[in-house]
Amino acid sequence: MVDIATRVHNHNWKIDPIVRSLIDTDFYKLLMCQSIFRNQPETRVTFSLINRSKDVRLADLIDEGELREQLDHVRSLSLTRGESTWLRGNTFYGKRQMFRSDFMEWFEALRLPPYQLEKRDGQYELTFEGAWPEVMLWEIPALAILMELRSRAVLKSMGKFELEVLYARAMSRVWEKVERLRAIPGLKLADFGTRRRHSHLWQDWCVQAMMEGLGDAFTGTSNCKIAMRREIEAIGTNAHELPMVYAALADSDAELAQAPYKVLADWHEEHDGNLRIILPDTYGTAGFLKHAPDWLAGWTGMRIDSGDPAEGAEGAIRWWKERGEDPTNKLVIFSDGLDVDKIEALHRQFAGRVKVSFGWGTLLTNDFRGLVADDALAPFSLVCKAISADGRPTVKLSDNPNKAMGPADEIARYKRVFELGAQQALDVIV
Template structure:
């Protein structure tokens, strides 16, 4: 097992680049990328970094030269032969050759496109523009680079023994969570790549979950760790797809159909696999109210904003209204989870639906309370598509605190999708 504290103390850039591979990313990005490559490869998209935690002034913490060096390193990466073989030949979700030969040929020759980096008001403005399949692959490595550079900056003044104690405390903290979960019949996957403390720490957390929870730990969203640890790569789709499809719509009618067209394309792409609905991009209640009947037969729903219990109850009622048995459906909880919330949701819904948890930041970056001024506490950093073919994107969410887009477009989308009053909930990382 890697001595993380020693590696942090002795950091050598070439030994420990923050992003080590193009598959050091979340599985859902590759699944979405293949669908986008097939259906919208020439769509021009802009992604932008958004720091929701304004009090974390990243441009004052992170050296611009170091940031550029890490980003330039990511641009130099290409698939290795072993990575390509794993993607081409491995079985994912029971399906061999999940990734088509034409997509793999493109991916094997792909390099990430250029980036634009500026400083403004203590923050970095980091943007990526280009063909959708290329720029979308910047999201996860860009977030990983910034999160880990912040961790390295805070730890740069710490001594060797101080670092050993820090990681011992963090390991104990995670292990206590694992022990608390053991009595429950949970299914948990690691969803923590995008806001991890570091790659080495995420890898340690995955190994701890494997040993501590056994079969209750079902896999990781991180493809590189899944490949190296020979465990399941977990993921389906994300808000990016309906946001961009909707931005491309030419009328209110097309806009209203766009989230369902996403899932029609997804169903065709994956031939009956990976049928998980993410309904909250423009409000879960409206999405389910107007959903075509064929969506009710899908495997399940992922709940990623708003009150998770209320979201699950809404899904259960919808399935019942469409003649489906909720006990045969899967609900994946993935927003702001920590151990107590996982246990509460498990107790409430066990026997009513099948349950799974995508545990993110508080699995792979819970250093809260471990250093002075809580300087290693996780914060809310995202990288989102902000335009498609020159048109702004919009996200409403089930929590207005997560909404994004120009005010006039937000108002239009609320009208088109029939979104009424929403409860604002503090955003948890």
């Protein structure tokens, strides 16, 4: 196991790459990329960095030259032979050859496209524009780079012994969480922490801790590189990016209303089993379920990713019952702002009523709260989202209005089309 404190202390060569592999990314990005490669290869999309935590002034903390070096390094990467063999030949979700040959040939030849970087009012404006299958693969490495450069900036002035104590305290915190979690009967939990991790080494350490401490209760990681290295399951399905872009491409209100279902119809043709997971909240869960086609009720489960998670799960249970489905056979994946208290409470409320699973993100792989002066390593909310498609703005509404994004006039239109009523504003923790 790597001595993380020593490794952090010895940043004394010209560039210490944060992202060293194109598969140091979340599994759902590759699954979605293959679907987009098949269904929307010519669509032009722009992604942009969005820092929801304005008090964290990234451009004041992170050197622009160092950021450019890290981003340029990612542009030099391509799949290794071992990575390609793993993607082509490994079994994912019980399916061999998940990734088709035409997609793999394209991916093996890929280099990520250029980026645009500017500073404005203490923040970085980082954007990526190009063909959708190419630019979408910038999201995870861009976030991982900025999060880790922020960590490095805070840790730069610390001596080796101070770093050793810091990481010992952080490790103890993770292990205390493990000890609480392994007391939960029937727990199923995966690592979803790539995007806003403290560092790659720290995420890998957390995954190893979960493997040893939770055994079969730990179902895998969203990070493909770590899944390959540690020989565990790669976990993930799809994300808000798909309906956001499909909706932006709609030519009328009627097409807009159907866009979230068109996404899932395309997905339905490619995947089955545990990959058929509904993510209903992009434009409000209630409206999505009200107008959902009957065939969606037969899907395996639902991911709850915004709003009150208990209300979301209760709504899913009611919807399945109304459609003649047995909720006890359905999978509910909770994945928004989780930590141990919330995991314990949600498991108590829903175990036995549905199949419960958790995708644990930032507060697994980046919980250094209170461990340094001024809480300078506290996690914050940084995202990289598709902001336009073929020149049209994208919109996300969510079940939490504090996560909404898009131009005001388009947000108003989407609220009307998707019949979005009053919503409860909740703090965005991460």
